Each structure stands twice: as C-alpha cells, then as structure tokens.
Amino acid sequence: MQVKVKPVSYFKKYLPEGESVITKELSSPVSVAELLRLCGFPADIQPLITVNGRRKKPDYVVADGDEILIAPPAAGG
Amino acid sequence: MGNGYWGKVLRVNLTDRTFREEAVREEVWRKLLGGAGYGAKVLLEETAAKVDPLSPENKIIFGIGCLQSVPAPGSAKWSVITKSPLTKTYLDSAGAGTWAPVFKRTGYDSLIVEGRASEPLYLYITDTGVEFRPAHHLWGKTTGETTSLLKEELGRNVSVLSIGPAGERLVPIACIASDAISFAGRGGAGAVMGAKNLKAIVAYGTKECPVFDRETAHHLCREMMKELAERGAGFSENGTPSVIIPFEEMGDTPIKYWTGDVWPEGARLLGTPHYNEVLHTKPLHCLHCPVGCHRHVRVDGPPEFAMEGNGPEYETIAMLGSNLLIDDLAAVTKANEFCNMLGIDTISAGAWIGFLMECYEKGILTDADLGGPVRWGDGHRMVELVQQIALGEGVGRFFKDGIVGAAKMIGKGTEELIVHVKNLDFPAHDPRAVFGLGVNYATCPIGASHERGDPQATALGLCYPELGWDEPPERFDINRAAEVAYIVTNTSLMYNSLTFCKFIVKGAGMTLTELTDIFNAITGWNWTPAELADVGKRVITVQRLINVRDGIRRKDDVLPPKMYITAKEGGRMGKTPAAEHERVLSEYYAMRGWDEDGVPRRETVEELGLGDLLQYV
Numbered sequence: 001m002q003v004k005v006k007p008v009s010y011f012k013k014y015l016p017e018g019e020s021v022i023t024k025e026l027s028s029p030v031s032v033a034e035l036l037r038l039c040g041f042p043a044d045i046q047p048l049i050t051v052n053g054r055r056k057k058p059d060y061v062v063a064d065g066d067e068i069l070i071a072p073p074a075a076g077g
Numbered sequence: 078m079g080n081g082y083w084g085k086v087l088r089v090n091l092t093d094r095t096f097r098e099e100a101v102r103e104e105v106w107r108k109l110l111g112g113a114g115y116g117a118k119v120l121l122e123e124t125a126a127k128v129d130p131l132s133p134e135n136k137i138i139f140g141i142g143c144l145q146s147v148p149a150p151g152s153a154k155w156s157v158i159t160k161s162p163l164t165k166t167y168l169d170s171a172g173a174g175t176w177a178p179v180f181k182r183t184g185y186d187s188l189i190v191e192g193r194a195s196e197p198l199y200l201y202i203t204d205t206g207v208e209f210r211p212a213h214h215l216w217g218k219t220t221g222e223t224t225s226l227l228k229e230e231l232g233r234n235v236s237v238l239s240i241g242p243a244g245e246r247l248v249p250i251a252c253i254a255s256d257a258i259s260f261a262g263r264g265g266a267g268a269v270m271g272a273k274n275l276k277a278i279v280a281y282g283t284k285e286c287p288v289f290d291r292e293t294a295h296h297l298c299r300e301m302m303k304e305l306a307e308r309g310a311g312f313s314e315n316g317t318p319s320v321i322i323p324f325e326e327m328g329d330t331p332i333k334y335w336t337g338d339v340w341p342e343g344a345r346l347l348g349t350p351h352y353n354e355v356l357h358t359k360p361l362h363c364l365h366c367p368v369g370c371h372r373h374v375r376v377d378g379p380p381e382f383a384m385e386g387n388g389p390e391y392e393t394i395a396m397l398g399s400n401l402l403i404d405d406l407a408a409v410t411k412a413n414e415f416c417n418m419l420g421i422d423t424i425s426a427g428a429w430i431g432f433l434m435e436c437y438e439k440g441i442l443t444d445a446d447l448g449g450p451v452r453w454g455d456g457h458r459m460v461e462l463v464q465q466i467a468l469g470e471g472v473g474r475f476f477k478d479g480i481v482g483a484a485k486m487i488g489k490g491t492e493e494l495i496v497h498v499k500n501l502d503f504p505a506h507d508p509r510a511v512f513g514l515g516v517n518y519a520t521c522p523i524g525a526s527h528e529r530g531d532p533q534a535t536a537l538g539l540c541y542p543e544l545g546w547d548e549p550p551e552r553f554d555i556n557r558a559a560e561v562a563y564i565v566t567n568t569s570l571m572y573n574s575l576t577f578c579k580f581i582v583k584g585a586g587m588t589l590t591e592l593t594d595i596f597n598a599i600t601g602w603n604w605t606p607a608e609l610a611d612v613g614k615r616v617i618t619v620q621r622l623i624n625v626r627d628g629i630r631r632k633d634d635v636l637p638p639k640m641y642i643t644a645k646e647g648g649r650m651g652k653t654p655a656a657e658h659e660r661v662l663s664e665y666y667a668m669r670g671w672d673e674d675g676v677p678r679r680e681t682v683e684e685l686g687l688g689d690l691l692q693y694v
C-alpha cells in the first residue's frame with residue numbers, strides 16, 4: 001500500500017531536500033504516529049493530523065491511498 | 078422547539094438605573110448570529126456618527142450567541158462591542174473565562190448598556206433581573222481584587238467582568254477582565270466602562286435555553302471534548318508560547334519595535350520549551366474548554382518579579398519581550414501581571430514602550446523627558462513603565478490619544494516610527510512575513526488586529542477544506558494575499574459572532590464541519606459549513622458601515638512606513654507586501670463588493686440580506 005505524507009508550514013523542514021511530499025510504501029497498515037516515525041519526524045512534534053480532509057488522532061491506522069497533512073497547532077495570539 | 082436563542086436581549090440604562098427586556102427576531106440571529114455581528118448592528122442603529130466614546134451617548138454591548146446554550150467546546154467566549162476611545166470608531170474585543178455561558182443562563186442573548194451612572198456601581202444580573210449595586214468599595218481595586226471581593230460577596234459560582242484602575246482613569250487601552258483570567262484587551266473598552274462608572278458586571282443564571290435537539294447537541298459536545306483533548310494535547314501542554322520560536326524563524330515576531338530582523342537567541346529564552354522549564358507551567362482552562370491554553374505559572378525570583386498566577390501568552394511575550402529586546406521571562410511575566418491587574422492591553426503597552434525605547438535610542442526623548450533612561454532590553458525599566466502607562470502617570474502622559482497622539486505631541490519625525498492602523502497598534506505578527514496580514518490589518522474595522530482575520534495562522538497550517546482550501550496558502554504569495562485575508566476574516570468574524578474561541582480550531586484542531594454539526598443540533602437550521610462562514614461577510618459589512626460613517630475610507634486603510642523596509646536577513650529577508658498594497662487593497666474591496674474607496678455598495682448590502690441597513694450606505 002502507498003500513502004502520501006505532506007508536512008506544512010515549518011514542518012516542511014522535515015522533508016527531503018527539494019520535495020514537497022513524502023510518498024511511502026507500506027507492507028502493512030500502521031498508525032499515523034508510527035508512520036511519522038518511519039518518515040523520520042521527531043517524536044515530540046505533536047502535530048494536527050488531517051487525513052483526506054478529515055481530522056484524525058495519531059492512533060488512526062492509515063489505509064492505501066491516504067493523503068496525510070501534518071500541521072503544527074496554529075494558534076498564536 | 079428551541080434554536081439556542083432566548084429571542085431577547087437585556088437593555089440596561091445606567092443614568093436612570095432601569096432595565097428592560099427586548100425581543101429580537103430570529104431573522105436577526107440568522108443573519109448575524111450574535112456577538113460582534115449583533116453588537117455592530119446595535120451600534121450602527123443606535124449611536125450617532127462620531128459619538129464621543131467616553132460620553133453617556135456611547136453604548137457598550139456584551140454579545141454572545143447560540144453556542145452558549147449547550148456545553149460546547151470554546152463557548153466561553155464573549156464579545157464586547159462599542160466605540161473605541163483609541164480609534165474613535167467601531168471596536169469589538171473578545172474575552173473568555175466563564176462569563177458567556179453563565180450570562181446566557183440568566184435568560185438573555187446579549188446585554189446592551191447605555192448612559193452613565195452618577196457614581197461607581199456594578200451590575201448584578203440574575204434570573205430575576207438586574208440589581209444596580211454600589212461599587213465605592215471596589216473603585217481603585219485591581220481586576221483580581223475586584224473579582225475576589227465580588228465572589229466573596231455573591232458566591233463562588235458568579236462570573237465577573239471587571240475593569241482595573243486603568244479603566245477608571247480612562248486610559249485608552251484599558252481592558253475588561255473576565256474572572257481575572259481572560260481579557261478583552263484591545264481598543265480600550267475598559268475605559269468606556271470606566272467613563273460610565275461601571276466597575277463590574279456580575280452574572281449568575283440557572284435557566285436552560287431551549288435548543289433544537291438537546292440530546293444530539295450534548296452528545297456531540299461530549300464527544301468533541303474528549304476528541305479535542307487528545308488532538309489538542311500539544312497545544313494544551315505548550316499553549317501559545319509554543320509558536321515564539323517558529324514565528325521568529327519566519328520573521329513574524331516583532332523585534333526592536335519592528336526594526337529588527339532576527340533574534341533567535343531571544344526567542345529560545347522566551348518560547349517553549351524554556352518557558353515551561355522556568356515558569357513551572359500548568360494549563361489554565363476557560364469553562365467548557367478541552368484545551369486550557371491559558372498558562373498558570375510561578376516565578377520564584379528575583380524577589381521583585383516573584384509571583385504566581387496567569388502567565389504571559391504569545392502576544393504578550395512578543396510585545397513585552399522580543400519587541401523590546403527583553404529575554405527575561407520573569408520580567409515579562411511580572412509586567413503581564415501588572416497589565417492584567419491594573420487592566421490594560423499588553424499589546425499596545427508593549428508597542429508604546431517600544432516606541433519610547435526607539436525615541437530614547439535616537440535621542441528624540443531624553444532622561445529628563447522619561448524620568449531616566451529607557452533602553453532596549455531593560456526588563457526592570459519596562460515593568461515600571463507598564464505601571465505608569467496603566468495608571469496614566471509618568472510616560473503615560475504621552476499616550477492620552479494613543480500612539481498617534483504621542484507622535485503628534487513629540488513631533489521630530491516620530492510619525493515615521495509608529496506602527497499602527499487607525500491608531501490601534503500592530504499585534505505581534507508582521508505582514509512582511511505573512512502577506513495576507515497587510516490587507517487584513519489595513520481593512521480590519523477595529524484597526525490592526527490579528528484575530529479579526531488571522532492570516533498568521535495560515536502560515537502555520539490553518540486551512541479550511543470545507544471552503545475549498547485543502548492546503549494552507551504560501552505566505553509570500555502576493556497574488557493570494559487578498560484571498561487569504563478574505564477567507565480568514567469571514568471565519569474569524571463568524572467565530573466572534575457565534576461566540577466561539579478560535580483556538581479550538583487553530584490549536585486543538587476542531588474542523589468547521591464539526592463546529593457546524595453542533596451549531597445545527599442547537600439551531601435546527603441545517604446549514605453547511607460554508608453558509609456558517611458566510612455570516613462573516615455580513616458582519617464585516619455592518620462593521621465597515623460604522624467605519625464609513627465615521628469618515629473612514631481607502632485613505633485610512635494604509636500600512637505604516639516601517640512595513641516598506643525589508644529585512645536584510647532571516648525568514649522574511651527582502652520581502653514586503655507594502656509595495657503592492659494598493660493593488661491588493663483594490664482586489665480585496667472587489668471581493669467584498671465595496672467600491673474603490675472602500676465603501677460597501679448598495680447592491681452588496683442588499684445581496685447580503687441587510688436591506689434594513691441600506692439607509693446607512
């Protein structure tokens with residue numbers, strides 16, 4: 001199965017050079033938390049997770065074709 | 078069947094100490110929801126152009142909406158709407174705490190206060206009506222003392238809005254405190270209360286407002302509370318100080334009163350994780366909040382800064398910290414406490430001190446003018462100046478008419494240094510780092526505000542798939558600057574009318590769809606998320622009509638000179654939206670259906686269903 005991970009804002013710094021999305025092949029379903037670890041994100045980033053336009057928690061188990069948006073909490077003020 | 082509205086508001090006249098109920102048609106709520114939308118309509122219809130904000134003729138409205146009829150996450154928010162003593166035009170400011178849901182239970186959808194009391198009093202509003210109670214014993218007291226005394230007098234369960242000495246002394250940046258933990262900070266609504274001799278508004282209600290489907294609404298609220306506690310765990314743990322470091326990296330955080338480009342070492346000392354380490358932080362919750370983004374902190378020393386209580390949040394840390402090159406969190410925390418207790422807006426206080434520091438550095442103001450040196454980075458001096466400003470003493474004398482008044486009084490080219498729109502000081506986000514902020518600040522009905530439109534949040538990832546925004550827009554895309562401001566102003570003004578805390582969306586990750594689901598269970602109106610967001614289009618038009626009546630036009634929708642100067646290094650190096658401001662402004666007006674001078678067109682007002690307001694166009 002294949003999923004896409006798209007970090008936004010300052011989480012883009014965790015992307016490979018010159019890329020805007022990480023495409024990941026998985027042999028079995030994993031949680032978003034595990035997926036982020038596999039993609040090399042630091043453990044403490046506590047992002048807001050949106051999968052195919054819907055908010056999910058880190059324990060959501062990804063499915064083939066999922067597009068996962070990884071954003072920081074955006075409240076400043 | 079109910080719809081989350083009582084269908085009536087409470088009108089209180091302080092001059093003759095009377096009150097009465099007034100019916101409001103459902104149609105009004107359907108158009109404007111409540112809060113800042115309803116309040117703007119009242120202000121437009123009931124006050125004359127250019128009414129003196131501190132006169133008995135000015136009105137002050139405390140607006141809530143339908144969300145307060147159930148324990149909805151984020152429903153502790155209320156809006157205060159009045160004419161600002163700072164900008165002399167439309168003002169709304171929002172606070173949270175407990176007041177909104179508690180007031181709703183007294184049986185009203187909003188509170189309109191008019192006239193002026195002959196002597197200090199406070200209002201005690203309950204299920205059975207309003208008592209006008211003497212407040213001589215509270216006059217001169219801080220917001221914290223006032224809140225404690227009133228709770229001792231009336232019981233722990235009452236909810237208290239109050240002003241501090243700054244409001245009593247008519248300082249034009251006086252705020253209103255809610256249970257002394259949350260503050261409607263901007264634009265001087267506290268001075269309007271002070272001018273009316275109104276020290277506090279206490280509410281205690283027990284009635285349950287009918288809603289369309291209570292079972293579903295409560296179920297959704299319960300589920301959302303659990304869900305958001307998990308989604309928002311990071312925000313709860315770190316609060317708004319978590320964005321100090323990333324915003325400094327982006328070039329968004331003010332440094333040295335908008336003249337500095339980078340200050341990573343300062344940001345490291347002011348933001349999380351250092352913030353949590355030195356201040357022993359705990360989350361502090363408003364009523365019905367799964368997050369608790371307010372901070373309870375403790376400063377052990379030095380002795381002059383020791384305290385325990387509310388901690389500074391992003392805006393305050395930036396305006397009283399990096400903006401002044403102060404990296405001492407203990408000083409910032411103490412200054413924040415003084416601002417909260419004496420009752421002033423921390424944003425404008427920080428801006429004003431930044432201006433003084435710049436004037437001192439340039440030799441425009443001297444030791445003799447300022448009672449001693451006022452140097453960048455001097456935390457002790459900053460804490461003193463905050464108190465002078467709050468009490469209208471010492472350097473406070475420069476600011477009787479805000480930052481514009483100070484520049485006029487001082488002269489010597491200082492108009493070039495001040496950073497404001499319509500005399501409201503910039504909050505701690507830089508349009509040069511997020512281009513949508515430029516047109517947003519320039520056109521916001523209250524002056525430069527980051528919460529009536531919050532493009533800075535899009536730079537962190539805020540997006541609305543329900544409104545066709547699957548991804549946050551690029552922050553330097555000048556061709557989308559007007560669109561960014563347009564969308565997030567619509568949503569923000571809708572939130573301020575609901576009344577709803579936007580941090581539940583931005584920080585805890587609630588979606589517009591989830592909010593709309595709760596809204597529909599309450600109202601039974603079966604709206605789409607886009608229909609809900611559309612309310613913002615009406616609200617800003619009503620607010621703009623007040624601006625226009627006060628003489629505000631395109632000529633006033635401008636950016637200050639410093640915004641034309643680009644950074645030499647850092648996250649916004651070489652960038653500014655200011656050079657293209659006029660073009661973006663025209664695009665924005667066109668999106669809103671305003672003419673080239675920024676005046677809402679008659680057909681726009683009609684199309685928005687606001688035909689009853691056509692006489693004001």
Ligand code: SF4
Nearest residue numbers: 363366369370578580
């Ligand atoms: S997110 Fe913060 S401001 Fe909003 S209701 Fe919760 S504690 Fe209050």
